[in-house]
Amino acid sequence: MFRYLPEQASQVASEVDWLHYWITDLAVFFTVAICGSMVYFAIRYRRRNGVDHETPRIEGSNFLEIVWTVVPTIISIIVAYYGVVIYNDLVRVDKDAMVINVEGRQWAWDFQYDNGKTTTGELYIPVGKPVQLVLTSKDVLHSFFVPSMRVKKDAVPGRFTYVSFTPIRTGDYNVFCTEYCGMNHSQMLAKLHVRSEAEFAQWKNDRSAELASAQMSPFELGKQLFTSKGCNACHTLNGAPLVGPSYLHLFGSKREFTDGTTLAEADDDYIRESILNPSAKVEKGYAPIMPSFDGQLSDQEILGLIAFIRAYKDGPPAGEEAPAAAAPAADPSTLSPVERGKIIYETKLCKACHTLDGSSLVGPTFKGIYGRKGELADGSSYVANEEYIKHSMLMPNDQVVKGFAPAMPSFEGQLSDDQINDVIAFMKSISE
Numbered sequence: 415m416f417r418y419l420p421e422q423a424s425q426v427a428s429e430v431d432w433l434h435y436w437i438t439d440l441a442v443f444f445t446v447a448i449c450g451s452m453v454y455f456a457i458r459y460r461r462r463n464g465v466d467h468e469t470p471r472i473e474g475s476n477f478l479e480i481v482w483t484v485v486p487t488i489i490s491i492i493v494a495y496y497g498v499v500i501y502n503d504l505v506r507v508d509k510d511a512m513v514i515n516v517e518g519r520q521w522a523w524d525f526q527y528d529n530g531k532t533t534t535g536e537l538y539i540p541v542g543k544p545v546q547l548v549l550t551s552k553d554v555l556h557s558f559f560v561p562s563m564r565v566k567k568d569a570v571p572g573r574f575t576y577v578s579f580t581p582i583r584t585g586d587y588n589v590f591c592t593e594y595c596g597m598n599h600s601q602m603l604a605k606l607h608v609r610s611e612a613e614f615a616q617w618k619n620d621r622s623a624e625l626a627s628a629q630m631s632p633f634e635l636g637k638q639l640f641t642s643k644g645c646n647a648c649h650t651l652n653g654a655p656l657v658g659p660s661y662l663h664l665f666g667s668k669r670e671f672t673d674g675t676t677l678a679e680a681d682d683d684y685i686r687e688s689i690l691n692p693s694a695k696v697e698k699g700y701a702p703i704m705p706s707f708d709g710q711l712s713d714q715e716i717l718g719l720i721a722f723i724r725a726y727k728d729g730p731p732a733g734e735e736a737p738a739a740a741a742p743a744a745d746p747s748t749l750s751p752v753e754r755g756k757i758i759y760e761t762k763l764c765k766a767c768h769t770l771d772g773s774s775l776v777g778p779t780f781k782g783i784y785g786r787k788g789e790l791a792d793g794s795s796y797v798a799n800e801e802y803i804k805h806s807m808l809m810p811n812d813q814v815v816k817g818f819a820p821a822m823p824s825f826e827g828q829l830s831d832d833q834i835n836d837v838i839a840f841m842k843s844i845s846e
């Protein structure tokens with residue numbers, strides 16, 4: 415009964431689940447038995463026709479006393495015994511375990527391998543090999559939780575804790591922070607990738623990403639760090655304030671601070687100071703909560719971030735996404751169908767799967783889509799006319815284009831006929 419735990423992906427998982435379910439079933443059994451007989455007796459011996467049932471007086475029963483003392487004692491001993499045995503399996507570290515350092519910070523997980531390779535939010539391990547993750551935290555208490563592996567442990571600043579397990583099947587698993595640690599706690603996620611030993615070795619020894627970052631232009635490097643270091647959790651690029659000020663029009667602008675001082679022009683040195691020692695100058699209207707990145711960024715990386723912020727001095731740099739925030743605010747009735755279709759494309763997240771530049775993502779590109787001819791997954795052919803496109807929005811899995819997975823959700827009930835026509839108008843506009 416009640417088999418609800420996630421996939422068992424580590425060696426210890428089946429033991430943990432066995433005990434967990436055993437205790438749960440036991441609890442359900444006794445709850446039903448006790449409450450059931452209570453309800454039964456209440457009904458069976460209820461007061462009827464204004465007359466109470468006369469009940470016999472029972473003085474006690476040694477037999478019953480012994481049964482309901484001995485049986486629960488034995489059950490408790492069994493539960494405690496297996497609890498200790500399985501806990502031991504959970505905390506034991508195999509002497510050949512591969513050690514990976516894990517550091518939690520607001521709001522991401524960083525991983526470091528013994529060859530120096532580091533990643534953020536992506537943990538790769540080989541299948542069938544014991545691993546030991548040594549946990550700590552840069553700022554506040556976090557908790558490292560991989561449900562499929564049945565491991566969970568607090569990551570504490572100034573202290574090392576660990577989890578150890580042996581993955582038994584390849585796959586991708588979710589890692590959560592399971593200790594409330596601030597505004598973006600719920601976004602503090604990572605992916606655990608369990609791979610074959612060969613694939614893992616190849617991945618671990620592939621340092622090309624680091625090499626590439628060493629050869630990137632400062633702007634490209636800063637752009638990459640903006641997401642990989644989690645700056646984007648608190649700073650937007652479209653002018654909207656979040657936890658911290660937006661990067662748009664920041665560089666070169668006048669800044670006011672909480673202590674009443676001002677700075678005529680935000681320059682390189684000010685940005686460097688704000689990255690390394692954020693509490694020195696706290697922007698007026700914001701809380702002094704930014705963590706210091708001292709020791710986490712090389713000089714080259716700081717220069718990259720400064721170049722990135724500088725690029726947003728006079729608006730989004732060419733080739734970067736225009737701020738989308740202003741678009742939905744416009745009054746739809748004053749817009750053309752093409753403009754309205756474009757807003758739907760962005761706000762209904764069509765853009766998550768369909769590009770405008772001709773490249774394929776999860777779904778086919780919208781560039782040149784109207785009137786396109788091709789083959790469907792079932793071998794028949796299609797022409798992307800109004801009827802086909804409308805049908806694809808409402809019943810996407812009916813006519814899946816060959817080479818793509820039937821992954822699109824239906825927009826039935828989410829888009830009016832007018833809105834569908836707007837999207838089609840938008841598609842036509844980019845298909846000439």
Ligand code: CUA
Nearest residue numbers: 556591595599
């Ligand atoms: Cu880190 Cu919640």
